[in-house]
Amino acid sequence: MSPFPSSAPRTDEWRHLRLTTEDGVATVTLARPEKLNALTFGAYADLRDLLAQLSRERAVRALVLAGEGRGFCSGGDVDDIIGATLAMDTAQLLDFNRMTGQVVRALRETPFPVVAAVHGVAAGAGAVLALAADFRVADPSARFAFLFTRVGLSGGDMGAAYLLPRVVGLGHATRLLMLGEPVRAPEAERIGLISELTEEGRADAGAAALARRLADGPALALAQTKALLTAELDMPLAAAVELDAATQALLMHGEDYAEFHAAFSGKRSPEWRGR
Numbered sequence: 001m002s003p004f005p006s007s008a009p010r011t012d013e014w015r016h017l018r019l020t021t022e023d024g025v026a027t028v029t030l031a032r033p034e035k036l037n038a039l040t041f042g043a044y045a046d047l048r049d050l051l052a053q054l055s056r057e058r059a060v061r062a063l064v065l066a067g068e069g070r071g072f073c074s075g076g077d078v079d080d081i082i083g084a085t086l087a088m089d090t091a092q093l094l095d096f097n098r099m100t101g102q103v104v105r106a107l108r109e110t111p112f113p114v115v116a117a118v119h120g121v122a123a124g125a126g127a128v129l130a131l132a133a134d135f136r137v138a139d140p141s142a143r144f145a146f147l148f149t150r151v152g153l154s155g156g157d158m159g160a161a162y163l164l165p166r167v168v169g170l171g172h173a174t175r176l177l178m179l180g181e182p183v184r185a186p187e188a189e190r191i192g193l194i195s196e197l198t199e200e201g202r203a204d205a206g207a208a209a210l211a212r213r214l215a216d217g218p219a220l221a222l223a224q225t226k227a228l229l230t231a232e233l234d235m236p237l238a239a240a241v242e243l244d245a246a247t248q249a250l251l252m253h254g255e256d257y258a259e260f261h262a263a264f265s266g267k268r269s270p271e272w273r274g275r
Helices: 041-057 078-085 090-109 125-132 160-168 170-179 185-190 203-215 219-234 237-251 255-265
Strands: 018-022 025-030 062-067 114-118 121-123 135-138 143-145
Touching: 025 041, 025 203, 041 078, 041 090, 062 125, 062 203, 090 125, 114 125, 114 203, 121 125, 125 143, 125 160, 135 185, 135 203, 143 185, 160 170, 219 237
Parallel strands: 025 062, 062 114, 114 135, 121 143
Antiparallel strands: 018 025
């Protein structure tokens, strides 16, 4: 995303989520614990706009996406969203569904790694938000459920049919998206849906530790790696290796590349500057 801001003012307070930042690590917490952090129209919009703002500012080097209370996110609010969509016309429904997809795109296009901290339920849209993160750190209570067919909709919601086969393979993705059955933590780890399985109650701490490690690393190199992972999913090999070559040539002019050599020669740890 472009770092150049428009004339719109920076937003410091977000009505539908909680944001904290500390030394380059942002933590975005879905904060409706009484509703298992069910998403509303406003929550989707806040996530979309917050991710764009953080991406422009370039002060964040890693982000943790977490849920308050007993679970990560139970998906779209049955009353506030599902009930409301029954009264919408086609144009309104298209606007809403495009907005949910914009949140997923924003998660994939941020210039910093995103770590989802998953405990308890991650269902429906909540499962897709976790899926769109770069890492999913979960504890044994975590269970993922792509419930869209259970409510009479396509399992390919919010980019799930694009992302899930690329994470767990087509066979597992077909089963999860068509049947909508919950996948508990041990199986989720086995099929590659979980990046790291922690001890009970340690998902948030594990995600924070991973985000800290990422934030302390070479930010520009990590940003370009993430961009290449997304861009090359649909490229032929020839185009991918050419893009890799161009990216490496640019990074070889960067300060971090020179810093590594200086640190290696001086027998010290590199001091990454993200440049």
